[in-house]
Amino acid sequence: MFKCGYITVVGKPNAGKSTLVNKLVGFKVAITTPKPQTTRYNIKGIITNKNSQMIFIDTPGVHIPKHKMGEYMMKGVEAAIASVDVIIYLVDASRPTIDIANENIMKNIVNSKSKVILAINKIDKIEKGKILKIIKVYDDFFKSIGGNFKEIIPISVFKNDGIDLLIKEIEEYLPEGERIYSEEDITDMTERELTEEIIREKALNLLDEEIPHGIKVEVQKFKKRKNREKQAIYDIDVDIICEKNSHKGIIIGKDGNMLKKIGSLARADIESMLEDKVNLKIWVKVRENWQQNENYIKNIRSKF
Numbered sequence: 001m002f003k004c005g006y007i008t009v010v011g012k013p014n015a016g017k018s019t020l021v022n023k024l025v026g027f028k029v030a031i032t033t034p035k036p037q038t039t040r041y042n043i044k045g046i047i048t049n050k051n052s053q054m055i056f057i058d059t060p061g062v063h064i065p066k067h068k069m070g071e072y073m074m075k076g077v078e079a080a081i082a083s084v085d086v087i088i089y090l091v092d093a094s095r096p097t098i099d100i101a102n103e104n105i106m107k108n109i110v111n112s113k114s115k116v117i118l119a120i121n122k123i124d125k126i127e128k129g130k131i132l133k134i135i136k137v138y139d140d141f142f143k144s145i146g147g148n149f150k151e152i153i154p155i156s157v158f159k160n161d162g163i164d165l166l167i168k169e170i171e172e173y174l175p176e177g178e179r180i181y182s183e184e185d186i187t188d189m190t191e192r193e194l195t196e197e198i199i200r201e202k203a204l205n206l207l208d209e210e211i212p213h214g215i216k217v218e219v220q221k222f223k224k225r226k227n228r229e230k231q232a233i234y235d236i237d238v239d240i241i242c243e244k245n246s247h248k249g250i251i252i253g254k255d256g257n258m259l260k261k262i263g264s265l266a267r268a269d270i271e272s273m274l275e276d277k278v279n280l281k282i283w284v285k286v287r288e289n290w291q292q293n294e295n296y297i298k299n300i301r302s303k304f
């Protein structure tokens with residue numbers, strides 16, 4: 001009998017949730033960076049094989065919100081753990097301490113009806129001997145609040161360690177049912193959304209701490225045409241929105257160099273995603289404190 005279900009990946013910022021979902025799906029549906037709070041909204045990654053369809057939901061890292069944008073992100077996480085079949089709670093083995101964020105995650109998932117799998121990621125970064133201790137600490141805490149991890153699996157997405165086992169266990173816990181998405185679907189992200197996220201990824205990687213977290217990317221034009229040589233080309237116009245005038249100058253950089261760098265790295269990735277040439281134009285605009293403004297956040301993505 002065919003199985004189909006939803007699997008939410010939840011955890012602290014930077015645990016490797018998006019990296020894991022990309023690995024499982026075999027396509028980059030979500031951007032990943034070494035900076036915390038990279039993912040801002042829930043992103044689906046879908047795998048369909050002979051026996052099952054697994055619909056993964058990558059979520060923003062759990063943190064205490066500092067602004068409306070953060071509150072929106074945390075609402076997304078809540079929605080994604082409310083009604084799924086399996087929850088993968090992902091922990092970074094190199095930062096294993098149970099802090100308030102980790103406690104809150106476990107207190108939130110303990111009451112859900114979903115099967116919970118604890119996956120300890122980045123085991124490539126630690127000595128093998130430390131894994132058991134980490135497992136015990138998490139298992140003890142979860143049990144102390146009445147929880148029960150169905151499985152505990154140490155993994156390394158980088159080394160492809162434990163990934164096959166994780167997929168096998170997830171499949172085990174999925175309910176029987178027809179597929180929800182068609183066989184060729186791999187994500188619910190549109191090409192426009194993927195484009196916005198690719199540009200945000202480059203900005204996060206190239207700019208210093210405070211600035212890229214206040215960035216929002218909006219595609220204004222996304223049009224395919226034929227050029228003079230009759231080759232397909234996309235004209236893509238994009239706004240990078242930042243919170244302060246001083247940030248605008250930094251994003252553009254001396255002689256426009258920073259913006260050129262963001263643009264050329266992003267264009268290469270967008271071209272390989274679309275498999276066509278791209279004519280990318282980027283403008284930088286200021287919207288004072290947009291992260292505090294409900295109206296700007298509302299239209300980030302209508303669905304959780």
Ligand SMILES: Nc1nc2c(ncn2[C@@H]2O[C@H](COP(=O)(O)OP(=O)(O)OP(=O)(O)O)[C@@H](O)[C@H]2O)c(=O)[nH]1
Nearest residue numbers: 013014015016017018019033037038039061157158
């Ligand atoms: N060493 C090691 N690093 C990893 C592994 N998996 C992910 N990373 C790195 O961890 C960092 C964070 O990865 P992300 O996938 O963006 O983390 P995230 O949990 O989605 O983070 P947020 O979206 O901010 O919540 C990146 O620099 C990844 O390359 C792994 O198995 N081993």
Ligand SMILES: [Mg+2]
Nearest residue numbers: 017018038039
């Ligand atoms: Mg992420």
